[in-house]
Amino acid sequence: MSAPAVFFYLFGAAAVVSALAMVLNVRNTVAAAMSLVVTMISLAVVYVTLEAHLVAALQILVYAGAIVVVFLFVVMLLNLRRDTFAPSRQLLTKGAGVVLALGVAGAFLQLVPQALPTVQEIPPDFGSYAAVGRTLYRDFVLPFEVTSFLLLAAIVGAVVLAKRRLD
Amino acid sequence: MPVPLAHVIALSAILFAIGTVGALSRRNLVVILMSIELMLNAANVAFLGFARAWASLDGHVMVLMVIVVAAAEVAVGLGIVIALFRNRESVDVEEVSLLKW
Amino acid sequence: MEVLLPVVLKTLFIIGVAVGAFAPVITWIERKQSAVMQDRIGANRADIAGITVLGLLHPLADVIKLLTKEDVVPAGANRVMHMLAPVIAAVPAIASFAVIPYGGIYQFGDTTVNLVVADLDWGLLYVFAIASIATYGTVIAGWASNNNWSLLGSLRASAQMISYEVTMGLSVVGVFMVFQTLRLTDMGVAQDSTFRIFGFLEHFGLVESLGFLGHLTLPSWGILLQPLGFIMFLTCVMAENKRAPFDLPEGESEIIAGYFLEYSGMRFGLFYMSEFIEVVVIAALMTAIFLGGWSIPWLSQADIIGGITPVFGAGVATALCMVLHVVTFFVKVIVMIWLQMQIRWTLPRPRYDQVMDLCWKVMLPLSLANILVTGLVILLIQGAKS
Numbered sequence: 009m010s011a012p013a014v015f016f017y018l019f020g021a022a023a024v025v026s027a028l029a030m031v032l033n034v035r036n037t038v039a040a041a042m043s044l045v046v047t048m049i050s051l052a053v054v055y056v057t058l059e060a061h062l063v064a065a066l067q068i069l070v071y072a073g074a075i076v077v078v079f080l081f082v083v084m085l086l087n088l089r090r091d092t093f094a095p096s097r098q099l100l101t102k103g104a105g106v107v108l109a110l111g112v113a114g115a116f117l118q119l120v121p122q123a124l125p126t127v128q129e130i131p132p133d134f135g136s137y138a139a140v141g142r143t144l145y146r147d148f149v150l151p152f153e154v155t156s157f158l159l160l161a162a163i164v165g166a167v168v169l170a171k172r173r174l175d
Numbered sequence: 176m177p178v179p180l181a182h183v184i185a186l187s188a189i190l191f192a193i194g195t196v197g198a199l200s201r202r203n204l205v206v207i208l209m210s211i212e213l214m215l216n217a218a219n220v221a222f223l224g225f226a227r228a229w230a231s232l233d234g235h236v237m238v239l240m241v242i243v244v245a246a247a248e249v250a251v252g253l254g255i256v257i258a259l260f261r262n263r264e265s266v267d268v269e270e271v272s273l274l275k276w
Numbered sequence: 277m278e279v280l281l282p283v284v285l286k287t288l289f290i291i292g293v294a295v296g297a298f299a300p301v302i303t304w305i306e307r308k309q310s311a312v313m314q315d316r317i318g319a320n321r322a323d324i325a326g327i328t329v330l331g332l333l334h335p336l337a338d339v340i341k342l343l344t345k346e347d348v349v350p351a352g353a354n355r356v357m358h359m360l361a362p363v364i365a366a367v368p369a370i371a372s373f374a375v376i377p378y379g380g381i382y383q384f385g386d387t388t389v390n391l392v393v394a395d396l397d398w399g400l401l402y403v404f405a406i407a408s409i410a411t412y413g414t415v416i417a418g419w420a421s422n423n424n425w426s427l428l429g430s431l432r433a434s435a436q437m438i439s440y441e442v443t444m445g446l447s448v449v450g451v452f453m454v455f456q457t458l459r460l461t462d463m464g465v466a467q468d469s470t471f472r473i474f475g476f477l478e479h480f481g482l483v484e485s486l487g488f489l490g491h492l493t494l495p496s497w498g499i500l501l502q503p504l505g506f507i508m509f510l511t512c513v514m515a516e517n518k519r520a521p522f523d524l525p526e527g528e529s530e531i532i533a534g535y536f537l538e539y540s541g542m543r544f545g546l547f548y549m550s551e552f553i554e555v556v557v558i559a560a561l562m563t564a565i566f567l568g569g570w571s572i573p574w575l576s577q578a579d580i581i582g583g584i585t586p587v588f589g590a591g592v593a594t595a596l597c598m599v600l601h602v603v604t605f606f607v608k609v610i611v612m613i614w615l616q617m618q619i620r621w622t623l624p625r626p627r628y629d630q631v632m633d634l635c636w637k638v639m640l641p642l643s644l645a646n647i648l649v650t651g652l653v654i655l656l657i658q659g660a661k662s
Contacts, residue, residue: 048216061397062398063235065405068408072409078250081434082253084415112192116185116188124179135235163250
């Protein structure tokens with residue numbers, strides 16, 4: 009097995025385990041967030057094995073470095089040390105969630121035994137910032153510009169929601 | 176020898192399923208948002224797997240878009256969490272049922 | 277094995293110099309420089325058999341003291357996270373050295389020597405990614421200590437570090453645009469040259485009328501091509517490092533010691549050390565991006581090797597040039613460390629809202645304006661050339 013494949017299976021497994029730890033940890037929200045960080049960093053390694061170098065760097069920079077830190081910030085700001093919830097009244101949703109998830113996973117896992125076509129040789133600069141940048145700014149200029157509106161809307165929305173009084 | 180595409184999709188499907196379970200069965204709003212992040216990341220894995228399989232960079236661009244969406248979602252979502260906590264002293268989604276029948 | 281050996285040697289060299297030699301000496305320099313600035317004598321008591329060597333033995337005494345202290349874990353603390361946090365804080369600081377080139381690319385016959393541990397295509401992005409992970413050390417430390425002051429320190433740290441990460445990235449975009457690369461070795465090579473100050477007048481046919489002024493050259497260093505970027509990047513990385521004037525997360529007079537309040541012994545020492553290692557990282561990074569890296573001003577690598585080769589032969593000339601470049605690099609690093617110390621002991625700590633205002637209301641618009649102006653100038657130059 010080649011080195012990228014070894015890292016793929018190793019860190020793919022790490023991502024799955026830490027994702028499970030995040031979802032199943034019902035007591036400690038900070039620990040759940042830390043599990044999410046481990047998932048994000050493992051996935052960054054997975055991305056590198058898929059030749060996505062720029063995306064891997066951005067994964068750590070944005071997900072691990074910013075998004076999860078904001079999660080931690082909110083958890084600590086609200087001081088959610090322990091989840092102290094009353095017993096749940098809605099077992100139906102939980103059951104439906106598990107069934108739905110198993111259905112989704114099963115539908116995709118059917119593909120595993122099949123050999124899907126894969127291009128063996130890729131250009132040497134595949135996934136580098138130069139190549140992705142060319143694609144982004146030549147073929148996807150309009151979606152790229154539209155995302156700026158999305159970000160603007162998100163900034164305004166977050167400020168409006170989090171501000172105590174608008175004056 | 177690249178990683179087989181089917182295995183990449185399998186990883187993506189497993190992560191997505193875990194995220195689905197988390198989003199539908201947890202009651203802590205913060206954890207629900209984190210599960211949604213996990214589902215978005217599962218989609219990213221699939222995008223990058225297909226991008227590698229077809230040697231096309233379109234998937235990478237899509238992942239960048241997903242990251243932007245995720246960042247926007249977290250900003251607004253956590254804004255809602257803070258506003259909710261300020262009003263109800265709780266982040267339990269089952270207590271926020273005013274608009275529900 | 278043949279691939280691995282140079283990497284191990286280069287890693288040992290940079291870690292040995294930066295962490296083994298620079299970081300302990302900096303603790304001494306900080307005491308002495310603050311003493312000089314405040315008209316005191318400074319550390320001079322630690323001695324071995326009466327020999328004090330200007331107080332240089334103090335770092336040694338510190339290490340012995342920290343190692344022999346009791347390692348207290350407060351009641352109600354999350355033990356695992358409390359133990360892990362200092363390690364999470366220290367590792368990214370050391371890992372940043374992997375992409376910082378401390379010398380150029382040298383040709384010895386058939387073998388090429390490249391004085392950087394990992395010559396990544398996306399080197400600067402790696403530094404940013406690693407720096408963003410460093411946030412967790414502080415955040416986890418404050419949360420795991422189960423202390424309200426620590427928690428306040430973590431809250432301040434996380435907000436401050438996320439905010440300044442944004443401007444840190446945007447303030448060097450101008451540098452990317454000028455050098456057209458993210459690879460730090462390529463930036464070093466690009467800065468190992470000169471440009472004519474009034475060269476742009478050539479397109480109007482005015483250079484000749486300037487006389488000798490037309491031939492004046494400056495080294496094409498980042499600090500001269502992107503002066504605003506230099507100031508903003510220095511501010512942002514200093515804020516990322518959480519040292520004064522940006523030491524709000526520690527803020528002794530407000531929240532005692534902030535996120536590492538509940539730490540003692542060598543775990544406290546690790547936080548302390550990672551802060552000083554980061555001072556070296558910042559100095560090395562600033563040198564590599566803005567101060568020409570290993571290059572000697574007005575004396576390019578080709579000039580040096582070409583000048584010495586007739587006397588000693590090509591091999592010795594290249595080796596001499598390599599030594600000269602490494603020494604130059606570390607001299608520049610020392611200058612940058614001195615500058616950081618000077619700032620640290622000159623400026624008082626602002627209020628927290630002032631720190632945030634500086635980031636979002638001053639630096640962010642300025643960095644965006646810097647990108648716009650840089651892009652316009654590059655377009656103008658390209659237009660004039662074609």
